Amino acid sequence: MQDLDPHLLRAFLSVIDVGTVNGAAAALHRTQAAVSMQIRRLEDIAGAPLFERSPKGLTANAEGRILEPYAREILTLNEEACQRISGQHMEGRVKLGVVEDFAATRLIDILKSFRDQNPKVHLDLIIAGNRQLAALFEQDKLDLLICDTQEVAHQPLVEWPEQLLWVVRSDLTLLPDEALPVVLFTDACPWRTRVMESLADSQLHWNMVCEASTLVAMATAVQVGIGIGPMISATIPPGCRVLPSTPESPTSIQIGIGLYARPGASEEANYLADFMTRMPGRLAV
Template sequence: MHDLDPHLLRAFLAVVDIGTVNGAAAALHRTQAAVSMQIRRLEEIVGAPLFARSSKGLTLNAEGRVLEPYAREILTLGDEARKRVSGQHMEGRVKLGVVEDFAATRLVEILKSFRDQNPKVQLDLIIAGNRQLAALFEQDKLDMLICDSLEVPHTPLVEWPEQLQWVARSDFSLPLSEALPVVMFDGGCPWRNRVLEALAAHGLHWHMVCEASTLVAMATAVQVGIGVGPMLAATIPPGCHALIPSAHIPEPVAIGIGLYSRANVSDEAHYLADFMTRMPGRLAV
């Protein structure tokens, strides 16, 4: 058994990111022969070729795609351990845009851990709706973004599925013979149309009893018993619960959430992105 040498992994990722051995060699300030030898050595250690070779350069094969996220995590963790042990800390400022539903829930522990390890990195948190954040990201006013993946015309660093569950106060009684009272997102929220489609597909007789422009508004309306509202599981307020789908309640509404980072961001923003993508399950349910 042989350990995965970080020097070999660094050469591997340089080829992955640049696409050619020549380009990777230049970026690493090594000769082409040296980088080629490192790639061959890594392939010997893992027991499989890692690239498909063509006239256009190198692309990852199936085995290479398996190795890539592990290689990135190993190198990132190594850098992190070195900085922690030596007392080095990054400095700078990161502008992170987040939809309200995540800023107040699962993101808290992740940013707390990052902040504890990097106390000199200043985090500017911009909390807004999906469309507002997507527009700010397109205008290069955000370094990173967490929002609905359908609102951003770029490939996310990581994407995970979510569900908007139908939530009501624990003692709420469904009006089986009357229209279902629904707390609805306002017109500026992209989730509104998906909720409307779910209600229509289920053939329900319903009426809007409240229009909520923020998570606080949605949670408050549901919590006081005004009606039934679509919410992520992590945002269900105390005294409320998700309703089981039935003839009177539609299935949860599927949405996708993506984590995005601008190209050529600062080292601290790049590090925060790596910090989040190493453990995407910490963001997902």
Template sequence: MLDLDSYLLRAFLTVAEIGTVNGAAAKLHRTQAAVSMQIRKLEELVGVTLFSRSSKGLELTAHGQVMVAYAREIVLLSDEVGRRLTGKVLQGRIRLGVVEDFAASRLINILRDFRAQNPKVDIDIIVEPNRRLAEMFEEGKLDLAVCDITVLNRKPILIWTEYLTWVVRSDFVVDASRPLPVIMFDEGCPWNLQTIATLSQRNIKWKTACVASTLVAMATAVRVGIGVGPMLEATIPEGCRALDKAADLPGAVRIEIGFYAQSEASEGARYLVEFVSRHTAMTDRP
């Protein structure tokens, strides 16, 4: 029977998050040798290699990726037991920045459950475009940020792969003899590049029929019938539908959303990170 020490698991998760032993040691206020020894001890205990070296630092192996989900769950449960037995209640305020499309979909249920378990933790939800969120995070105005991975030069704690589907008003008819009218994001949105690349992959003739600066603007333009717009499935407005997956129509736009935390985040913010990680591991597990 494996006896997984949460002390070892915390070191493992910190190295996985930061990508270097040096960085993890600094965050944990331990020596590099001590953290290296903890990782070796954990690998010996589970009998597999958890990290491999790359030009970017340490990368999780396939076994390491499996281990992350369970390690987070074990550590989170350990912390919960400690709080329950001691009667400690989390308090404080968390500044969470979220890109609009994501705030309106995946995070709703996670934050609802977190709030139900931690009613004394206040959460400021700041919804801004991707690049603005990155600026605010770098300036220390956010404790946590959820935004496109291309706008922050840091390693995210989590990455969600999402797909933007092409949405039209329910009665909209695509005229194959004319350029496809596309509702584009504004110029500063990093999703524009992926959107254009997806259109180019199938040599589709298209034109910019409208520029939408927010999710509300995108939904409004689609509902008005101006053209087709890329949206997360969970945000498709009433009276609209996703385009059929035909060879002469654009495919889904792949985007990657990262979850970032400040290195000196508060206890409440760190707990929310673990809570989101655990929830994601449980819902994404086969």
């Protein structure tokens, strides 16, 4: 097996993260033909196809899934080695807007690693709801943004699916002949509409027993047993469980999350965006 070229690995990971060659080409600022050629070259080196192709795009096959964590580690080590050898660190300030669901979970380890490697880059973290963040981004008040794709008119650098799962306190028993006690986010949250539409489609009998204005409020309401609430997997609090999919329980709700960069964003902002997408344990799981 020949050496794995970091340029080929970067194209490979970009296709995995975005799901299409076109999207990867845009993220890498290259042509579609160039990225396709890189993927074919990497598959030649690996001696096997790395993707399953369908009309919807590309997904890593068994061989691709084996290569993926190694590719991410290789690129991370390559970046660290270049920085340490040169002794140069980026300087500047990055304003990152992010919904609470990710700021409180997956983002912590990623930003810790970034901060350790780039101590001279100052991070301003703006935690708010999807619509508030989208408005700030449109006003060029954020360099980077992580939020619901339906709230932003721009093309994301990376987009990934999440599911709002129905979560309940582990020891709470829901009686089939009683209305489901449901905790909802307030009207300011765009997920509320999608959750209510899903509940309506399920034709289940339910009552809203509590409104939660923040993720902390939602987690608290569920933990104390007020009712069931919609949450992504990363934010499920201790002592709680996901309701199994049955005719007596509502179905999960699909949402899309995107990472966005302001047009003309600084070098350090673009570097942080790239760092967040290639780190092990990254935002998209």
